Amino acid sequence: MSPTPEPVLDSYKRAAIIGGGVIGVSWAGLFLARGIKVVVNDPRGDIEDLVLAGLAEIAPTLDALGLPTENLAAGLTFEADLATAVSDVDIVQENGPERLELKQRIWQTVERNAPAHALLATSTSSIPATAIAEAMRQPERLIVGHPFNPPHLVPLVEIVPGERTSEATVHQAKAFYAALGKKPQVLRKEVPGFVANRLQSAIFRECVHLVAEGVVTEQELDDIVTSSIGMRWAVGGPFRTFHLGGGPGGLPHFIEHLGRAMESGMWPVLGNPTFDDATVAELTDQAADAFGGSSVAELAAERDRAQIALMRALGETPGAVAGQA
Amino acid sequence: MSPTPEPVLDSYKRAAIIGGGVIGVSWAGLFLARGIKVVVNDPRGDIEDLVLAGLAEIAPTLDALGLPTENLAAGLTFEADLATAVSDVDIVQENGPERLELKQRIWQTVERNAPAHALLATSTSSIPATAIAEAMRQPERLIVGHPFNPPHLVPLVEIVPGERTSEATVHQAKAFYAALGKKPQVLRKEVPGFVANRLQSAIFRECVHLVAEGVVTEQELDDIVTSSIGMRWAVGGPFRTFHLGGGPGGLPHFIEHLGRAMESGMWPVLGNPTFDDATVAELTDQAADAFGGSSVAELAAERDRAQIALMRALGETPGAVAGQA
Numbered sequence: 001m002s003p004t005p006e007p008v009l010d011s012y013k014r015a016a017i018i019g020g021g022v023i024g025v026s027w028a029g030l031f032l033a034r035g036i037k038v039v040v041n042d043p044r045g046d047i048e049d050l051v052l053a054g055l056a057e058i059a060p061t062l063d064a065l066g067l068p069t070e071n072l073a074a075g076l077t078f079e080a081d082l083a084t085a086v087s088d089v090d091i092v093q094e095n096g097p098e099r100l101e102l103k104q105r106i107w108q109t110v111e112r113n114a115p116a117h118a119l120l121a122t123s124t125s126s127i128p129a130t131a132i133a134e135a136m137r138q139p140e141r142l143i144v145g146h147p148f149n150p151p152h153l154v155p156l157v158e159i160v161p162g163e164r165t166s167e168a169t170v171h172q173a174k175a176f177y178a179a180l181g182k183k184p185q186v187l188r189k190e191v192p193g194f195v196a197n198r199l200q201s202a203i204f205r206e207c208v209h210l211v212a213e214g215v216v217t218e219q220e221l222d223d224i225v226t227s228s229i230g231m232r233w234a235v236g237g238p239f240r241t242f243h244l245g246g247g248p249g250g251l252p253h254f255i256e257h258l259g260r261a262m263e264s265g266m267w268p269v270l271g272n273p274t275f276d277d278a279t280v281a282e283l284t285d286q287a288a289d290a291f292g293g294s295s296v297a298e299l300a301a302e303r304d305r306a307q308i309a310l311m312r313a314l315g316e317t318p319g320a321v322a323g324q325a
Numbered sequence: 326m327s328p329t330p331e332p333v334l335d336s337y338k339r340a341a342i343i344g345g346g347v348i349g350v351s352w353a354g355l356f357l358a359r360g361i362k363v364v365v366n367d368p369r370g371d372i373e374d375l376v377l378a379g380l381a382e383i384a385p386t387l388d389a390l391g392l393p394t395e396n397l398a399a400g401l402t403f404e405a406d407l408a409t410a411v412s413d414v415d416i417v418q419e420n421g422p423e424r425l426e427l428k429q430r431i432w433q434t435v436e437r438n439a440p441a442h443a444l445l446a447t448s449t450s451s452i453p454a455t456a457i458a459e460a461m462r463q464p465e466r467l468i469v470g471h472p473f474n475p476p477h478l479v480p481l482v483e484i485v486p487g488e489r490t491s492e493a494t495v496h497q498a499k500a501f502y503a504a505l506g507k508k509p510q511v512l513r514k515e516v517p518g519f520v521a522n523r524l525q526s527a528i529f530r531e532c533v534h535l536v537a538e539g540v541v542t543e544q545e546l547d548d549i550v551t552s553s554i555g556m557r558w559a560v561g562g563p564f565r566t567f568h569l570g571g572g573p574g575g576l577p578h579f580i581e582h583l584g585r586a587m588e589s590g591m592w593p594v595l596g597n598p599t600f601d602d603a604t605v606a607e608l609t610d611q612a613a614d615a616f617g618g619s620s621v622a623e624l625a626a627e628r629d630r631a632q633i634a635l636m637r638a639l640g641e642t643p644g645a646v647a648g649q650a
Contacts, residue, residue, distance in 0.1 A: 022572070126590075148553040149570065156553035183552040189540045193591050196553045200563070201591040202531035203524055207563045210523065215514045222562025227508040227641075228473040228481035228521045230562065233555030235631040237547025238525070238532045243616050244625045245474065247347070251612035255605055263600050265451075266518050266526040275588050280580055287576035291568050300569045306560040306639060313638030314631060316552075 008179035019095035025054030033067040037075040041085035083113040104135040121145035129162030140166035155183035209271020219290040333504035344420035350379030358392040362400040366410035408438040429460040446470035454487030465491035480508040534596020544615040
């Protein structure tokens with residue numbers, strides 16, 4: 001099923017990571033584990049310590065995914081000057097703050113200084129490539145490569161071409177992320193929030209409503225999700241699930257019966273909560289009750305271990321792909 | 326973590342399954358595999374053939390879950406007269422059509438003829454126990470035990486007490502489903518669709534919107550879900566996921582930053598699709614493209630195998646619980 005990654009990655013010897021925050025460090029760790037040298041560009045004075053600490057934190061997960069993690073930092077350098085940082089790389093992955101003007105300035109500098117063959121990708125979750133590229137001379141080169149956090153673990157990368165992004169750039173991006181062991185998905189239109197975050201927003205609105213209304217607690221709602229739709233959607237998405245829910249008649253039968261009942265009986269009564277003071281106080285109190293016993297870092301490590309066990313069970317760890325080649 | 330199931334199940338020797346459709350057969354298979362004798366009440370003339378065929382179909386899944394499936398049908402009988410069917414059982418699980426008057430009639434007959442100690446549960450996904458019990462002399466005995474389809478595989482059972490359901494009945498139902506190896510969750514209020522189906526409805530509305538708008542195909546959307554939010558929510562629900570997404574500050578920090586951006590920027594622009602002719606035609610065509618290569622039964626078997634691999638990886642197969650006792 002998966003393409004052999006090495007031939008593609010042979011063309012990616014050096015990467016520039018712009019912005020060494022959580023997303024940037026995660027990309028850096030994955031790139032390094034795949035044998036790509038990384039130069040981090042970030043204006044902060046303590047960026048080296050931050051990135052090294054971040055790498056140490058994610059190394060066990062990379063290791064559990066079957067990726068090599070010895071001397072991970074050997075291929076890592078830092079360069080505070082953006083033009084210099086991108087001057088000799090094959091891929092630029094930008095993870096700067098979500099401010100349009102800032103990203104426009106960054107990308108104007110990058111396109112003037114990066115090699116002509118380099119893949120130019122932004123991790124933005126909210127700004128369309130079309131808008132960022134307005135200030136570029138070669139808008140056809142810029143593409144959104146939006147990871148689902150954290151990029152070194154969760155397979156999805158949403159590839160969102162801008163209006164002027166070239167087909168060649170789309171193909172280049174898709175091949176690169178697939179070679180990294182990710183599951184890239186090219187969107188056919190630019191829409192606010194792309195796809196995964198829109199779906200998260202839709203369900204979370206109802207989650208907040210149900211907790212605010214006192215139907216369930218946060219912990220109870222989470223338990224409901226993990227023991228039903230969560231485990232379903234880990235093995236098949238909503239359309240496949242409802243296709244199978246339609247019996248021999250599949251999705252058309254589902255729509256005709258349960259879909260129409262959903263449209264008339266359920267969609268109109270779904271909640272429209274707001275993050276007013278009372279709701280935020282309730283959500284905060286319940287989060288303390290449900291999750292306050294451990295630090296976020298401990299809970300995240302526990303979650304990631306379970307995540308990897310699940311991915312192994314479904315044959316979806318990237319290390320498995322690399323190991324075959 | 327899980328209670329030892331045997332002491333509770335010792336009190337459940339015989340069950341009546343009202344309605345031998347897909348849900349009824351699934352409950353019957355699980356009850357039989359747990360050593361509970363089952364009498365099926367269903368007016369259809371060919372009900373014996375239907376139930377036996379259904380049991381044969383789900384036996385491999387029960388087996389893969391670690392449950393005994395030899396001579397599954399040995400404990401199975403059929404009784405077309407409802408009063409007789411429930412006269413000597415410890416649990417009645419009703420899976421009749423979703424029509425209030427019909428369910429009211431059924432439950433009037435059941436309460437007059439079932440033993441006083443029997444647990445009385447309806448699998449309804451849409452009718453509140455309060456409404457069904459209006460016609461009962463002992464409304465405190467009726468409770469919703471709504472499974473997520475199929476009950477023999479997916480752990481969740483939503484327990485929804487009606488306004489007059491007694492606390493004793495709630496406890497009895499929770500202990501029974503837990504002893505079966507399920508993950509029962511008691512809702513604190515009756516709301517239309519309960520919780521899991523409301524959440525499914527909320528996300529599916531946006532799924533239909535994104536496909537109808539041409540942002541992604543059904544197959545692409547499903548791939549996005551399985552490779553991101555699906556695998557996340559299999560190991561931790563939306564609140565835990567966003568608690569961890571908030572970094573050291575947890576959920577309060579998430580709400581203050583990403584939650585408020587969701588409220589102002591995303592919730593207002595989520596889609597409001599309808600199942601008009603063009604949308605249904607598009608969804609039907611895409612389902613044929615995406616899933617038409619195999620029968621629903623083949624796809625379901627494949628899905629269930631993956632589901633069980635996932636549950637094993639997360640240590641959540643009911644057989645594992647039974648095996649420890």
